Amino acid sequence: MxxxxxxxxxxxxxxxSLYLMLVFLGWINIYASVYSEEHQSxxxxxxxxxxxxxxxxxxxxxxxxxxxxxxxxxxxxxxxxxxxxxxxxxxxxxxxxxxxxxxxxxxxxxxxxxxxxxxxxxxxxxxxxxxxxxxxxxxxxxxxxxxxxxxxxxxxxxxxxxxxxxxxxxxxxxxxxxxxxxSGVVLFFALLVTLLFVFALLFSNFIMMVVLLLAAIFAFLILNPRIKQFVIILSIFIVSIALFYVLNLILKTNYKIAEVLVVSSIIGGAVVLGYSIRKKFKNYIIVALVFLGSVLFSISVDYAFNNMLAPHHQARINxxxxxxxxxxxxxxxxxxxxxxxxxxxxxxxxxxxxxxxxxxxxxxxxxxxxxxxxxxxxxxxxxxxxxxxxxxxxxxxxxxxxxxxxxxxxxxxxxxxxxxxxxxxxxxxxxxxxxxxxxxxxxxxxxxxxxxxxxxxxxxxxxxxxxxxxxxxxx
Amino acid sequence: MNTYSKRKYVIIGIFATIGLVFIIKLFGLQLLDPSFKQFATNNVLREVVQYPARGLVYDRNNKLLVFNKAAYDLMIIPREVLDFDTTYLCRLLEISKEELETGIKSAKEYSRYKPSILVKQISPESYATLQEQLYKFKGFHTQSRTLREYSNKAAAHVLGYVGEVGVNEIKNDEYYKIGDYIGISGIDKAYETQLRGNKGVKKYFVDVHNRIQGSYKNGLDDIPAKTGKNVTSTIDIELQQYAEKLFQNKKGSVVAIEPSTGEILAMVSAPSYDPGLMVRRVRGSNYSKLLSDTLKPLFNRSLLAEYPPGSTYKVLNILIGLQEQVISINTHFSCAGPESVPIRCTHYHGSPVEVIGAIRESCNPFLWNTFRSILRKYESIADGYNVWREYALSFGVGQKLGSDFTNENKGSLPLESYYNRIYGGGHWNALTVRSLAIGQGELGVTPLQMANYCAIIANRGYYYIPHIVKEIENEQIDQSFKTKNYGKISAEYYEPVIRGMEMALDPGGSAEMSRIPDIAMCGKTGTAQNPQGSAHSIFMAFAPKENPRIALSVYVENGVWGSRYAAPIASLIVEKYLTDTISPNRKWLENVMIKANLLNSFQPE
Structure with a gap:
């Protein structure tokens, strides 16, 4: 006993008490939502x-x-x-x-x-x-x-x-x-994937790339304050973008600026990744990987949404x-x-x-x-x-x-x-x-x-x- | 075990973030954005217009002339319509299948959710059967309207009619919406604002399917429809009917006025039509039939037709001569009959004549001399003409009288400049415009103006603006109808003229055939030349001589002589009005008048 x-x-x-309160509030609102003058009991x-x-x-x-x-x-x-x-x-x-x-x-x-x-x-x-x-x-x-x-x-x-x-x-x-x-990383990635998914649909590729680039630069700055390495990596990146851009101009392929940005981001990211692996900069590797992954993910979401989803699903998400x-x-x-x-x-x-x-x-x-x-x-x-x-x-x-x-x-x-x-x-x-x-x-x-x-x-x-x-x- | 215990803060943080986001969003939705309230109201409120019954119209003896009868519009809400028996519905509604289908199609184009009118103005008789069967037709309902109904077939032009409001009225007056009714002519137009009343609004809650769920705020916000005000017309419907009967198979007009008030007792425009033709669904086809009729039954001659006044105008010219003192009661002019110059006299009478005789005999040379004297009195002919013209204007000639009818014609009374334009300034004189002396030429007077002119003579100098409505429920009639307007002639000059008019009906006078036993009627015949056919017969008169109770003008188109048709008809109307009957020794005259058919433009001389 x-x-x-x-x-x-x-x-x-x-x-x-909280339970009882919610149940009670629920009931009076159910009453209100189906209330009609004929049925009053x-x-x-x-x-x-x-x-x-x-x-x-x-x-x-x-x-x-x-x-x-x-x-x-x-x-x-x-x-x-x-x-x-x-x-x-x-x-x-x-x-x-x-x-x-x-x-x-x-x-x-x-x-x-x-x-x-x-x-x-x-x-x-x-x-x-x-x-x-x-x-x-x-x-x-x-x-x-x-x-x-x-x-x-x-x-x-x-x-x-x-x-x-x-x-x-x-x-x-x-x-x-x-x-x-x-691991918090899993939670972080779950959150990241959700956010990327939403933003990829919400914003154009161009904006996505700019945001991701800025985020990556921000991440580099936080992770490693050594200016020299940062400048090296940034220059590698900018050079690869510039190269691609100039190449595009010379070959007159008429890619749109967003497409240029996407391709050069991937190339630049890959170059940075390779450099970081060689130099064994663990943090840089992670940032580069996350960056590359994000870029690829947002592009594929955009593509999948426009080409693979049924119209009524698109409508709901839109x-x-x-x-x-x-x-x-x-x-x-x-x-x-x-x-x-x-x-x-x-x-x-x-x-x-x-x-x-x-x-x-x-x-x-x-x-x-x-x-x-x-x-x-x-x-x-x-x-x-x-x-x-x-x-x-x-x-x-x-x-x-x-x-x-x-x-x-x-x-x-x-x-x-x-x-x-x-x-x-x-x-x-x-x-x-x-x-x-x-x-x-x-x-x-x-x-x-x-x-x-x-x-x-x-x-x-x-x-x-x-x-x-x-x-x-x-x- | 609790190594990760601190992670509870992350989890609580996530919970709190979401909660905070919700509260911010709710704050924005509920407190910052007012548009949702409007949306919610639009969603659930359906405003149903309540149509008031139009005011009733009575005659001067309180006999009901115009009232309302219920009619029903069949409404359709396309989205609620289920399969139904079209043939059966067409039979109930007395319409063809094509009409039904086009109706449903245009309703769908307007809105699938909102009601629109499918069939207008179903009679109560058809409605009775329809109502019993309506449950078989889902998505259809009826809306009640009121239609005009007329107790008599007379006075169509006076009463006017009601029809659907036009695009311009909707644009100019926000009271009117598509499908509303509005007075289109006659009293129904003139007193539209009083007769129509005010539309009301009933607000209902509707659910998502647009079904009515009950009244909004228990009807607190509803605006009840206000029934239109009743009006009492000045018309004496019996007199009107009698006058119309006399005018059967004739073209022309009668306007009878009570001189002491300016109230219009009867107003005939012949040929007329049955006002009952202008209601219900048959209105459209009837209207176009009437419109294309060569006799112009829709044309209100009393207000709009402009005839030369002919000899009736001689009375005014003599009055002007007396007032201007270019002639006096004793002035004599000689008459050479048909040999007279510049205007020959067609009336065979002694010579010379003075004022009374000139009116009795309608002597043209007397008038020519008088007219010439008036115009020559002043420095120039033009000045004299303008003086003469001012007198005419003061008698309501050549201008709108300002009656309550909305479509008066102002007639014609040329300006000095008109003659200057034609003949050149200073190049015209009394001789040039001599026709004016005998009421011909450029003069044009409507029957209403002539009746009013006669009323001025009857009143010895003044008139009240003729009007058709004497009382409005809880409202004063226009103040201008109660104000005396004076013609520019002193009262003293009227007596000899009136004496002449009285003598015109004496044995030997120009209208002796129209004499009414025991009643002193004063009148003046006239004949207006008509290039399209026989001359028009004109007569104006008032009676009794002292304290006149009726003054009237009668035009009978193609009536040849004033004394032939217009005068007898006028005398019969006067006798009917004053004694309520026709004396036995005049029954034959009544018969002749009723039977006469003057629809052919050419009549034997």
Missing amino acids: PRRNNVWVNIDWLTV IFDLSQRYGKQIIWISAALIIGFVILLIETNFYVFFSYIIFGILVFLLILVLFVGTEINGAKSWFILGDFGIQPSEFAKFATGLALARYMSSFGFKIQRFKSLITIVVIVFLPTILILLQNDTGSALVYFSFILVLYREGL ELLGIQSDLLGAGYNVNQSKIAIGSGGLWGKGYLQGTQTKFNFVPEQSTDFIFCTVGEEWGFAGTFTVVVLFLFLLIRLVFLSERQRSGFSRIYGYTVAVILFFHFMVNIGMTIGLMPVIGIPLPFFSYGGSSLWSFTILLFVFIQLDASRLENLAN
Whole structure:
């Protein structure tokens, strides 16, 4: 009995309160987004807010039950749970029902369950179990491969269901790996690749080359203050550009200035690389490599985008990056969403007074675009509050994870934090036009049983782990 | 184990950065950029115009003349249209399949989301059946409008008609939008601003499919339509109908005025048309039929036709002579009948004649002598002419009277410069312009002007601007209609002239046939030469002699002599107005007048 008491006393009530607040705010906004004068009872089960009450009640029971289960259960059964979910992900490919183009639903009578939602939690458990196991070292090839298998198994299965949004969530685990020792370089490159990808599409080759050159020069300056070497390298570089340029003039090949710049950058980079290797300047080698890689990457992104992507994919990416605006086509959802949020002003139009969301101008307004209702009816005051609440929760989770004594609990805590973070980033980012329209729900807010339950399980398992952190570890 | 513990700050940093980026972006969206509010409003508000009913028009005895009847426009929202039975819809609407298809096509070109008018002005009868079946046609709905309806077939020119607003009106007045109705002629045009009322707006919320979801702010921002004001016309519809009946199969005009007020009692322009032809969907085809009719039924002769006043103008010339004291009541001029120079006299009467006799007998030489004396009184003929012309102007000749009708003709009264141009300055004299003495030549007077001129005589010197509306609901009529305007003749000179006009209807006078028992009518016949056919028959009169209640001008085109048609018709109108009936011994005259057909331009002398 004392042990049981322990758990209740040690529960992090702050996290639970944040959870309850978000769930409550979510529900009143779902009510507002589907509100109509004909259906006024909040328990009207034909309406989404009525159903959501059932989902919430069930979620609270689930949360309560989770707190009752012993910590060891999660540790012991983590692989089994993972295995079951992988099985379900495979099963849904065969017997699942397709909704909105994604074959990811089991339909049982009136209710639908999405195994991919629960797979996040299972993957988190498996990852925590594996990474906390004895002999795990992230730098080891075998360990890294195992992690990749654990993460990419569900990712690929979900991609097969044609649910790209849910699959992308798994990339957020890179932050967990980073916390557990993955080299910062990997994180850096991941970030670099993303940025290059975006900028390559956004800006012309010419600008890209100029920016990359300046970045490279900047990097040289930081890495090695020895003026002599710097001048040598810079002159090699400039000479090779000049040579090519003059050659181009003499041969009258009529290459455009951007093309000249690209080719001469590659040549110049290669010459510098060769020189650095000979002189064994390690830092210069890295900079030269990164530079060359970046140049090649941005050119190929540009090429791939224009020649390999289907037009509707191009449209979506263009829309996101603000290159082309087709407000009635690909940009419609985001535009309407921005109108809804933008029209809210400081204090919003008032509860149930939203016109954008109520009259269906915003699509999916109770699920993926629930944040629009917040923006429209509660204004900046509302959106600010929600963003801050999420930030609070995320940072709280990081702190809770850090205070865990077992690796399992800490790693699991981080997976919870990064999964929630990814959803938060992509969902809100998409409603305000900073992210592409990737259909993933806003945790605790969006309508839907599967997502609410899966996030509840995800969070409450960690709350339970945290509450019992002072117990002797089973292993 | 916690070797990498510090990395939590990097992770927290990433979290916080994203959160911060969101807050900055939200700040920009929600607080800095006002355009989204406008977009949101445009998205959800649909303004539905509420068309007011036009004001009603009554006659002077409060008989309803013009009212409204509901009609319905069939609207279409192309994107909501599902497959439907076109043949059935065409049958309901009484239109051809081609009309329906072109209508739908142009609606699609305008907008797939917004309603546009597919079929205009469906009658309530067709609407009843259509409404029952409309549920079968998704994407169609109706909008109610009001159309003019006329209780009589008379007074078409007075009442005017209403039609769709034209491009220029839309450009000049932002009240009007495409598809609105506007008064195009008559009272409906003259009192457009009062009759039209004010359009209202109902604001509705619409959803993304443009379906109405309820009223905006519970209708707080709605502007209710304001019904047009009713107006009471000065017309006596019974008199009007009677006058029109007398004018059947004739061309010409009657304008009857109440001298003491300037109110127009009747205004006929013959041939006329049934005002009911100018409404509904048949309007377009009726209009072009009327427009191409050689008898010009759409032409409002009362206001626009310019006829020489003929002998009726002699009264004014004698009044001017008296006022200028070039003649007196006792002045006698001899008349040599057809041998008279420079103007022969066609009226056989004794000689010499004085003022009263000259009017009674319409003696041309008397007028020639009077006219010459007026012009010669001054240093130059031109000065004399200008004096003479000023008198005419003061009687409303040669200028617009300023009635409430928007399309008055000003007639013609040449300027001195006109003659200077033709004959050269100083090279013309009374002889040159002698036709003016007997109301011929360059003079042109509209029936309205002549009626007004007659009213001045009836009033012994003044007139109120003739007008067609006497009351407007909650509004004063124009102040100018209540102001006396004086002709430049002193009251004392009228009596002998009026006596002459009275005697014209005595036995032996120029219009003895038109004498009304027991009523002292004063009149003057006239005949206007007409190069295109028989001369026009003219008569102006007022009655009773003392405290006149009606003054009128009657033109009967190709009526040969003033006394032949115009005078009898005038006498019948006066008798009808004053006694409400026609005395039995004049029934034959009434019959003759009604049956006469003068549509042929050439009539036996």
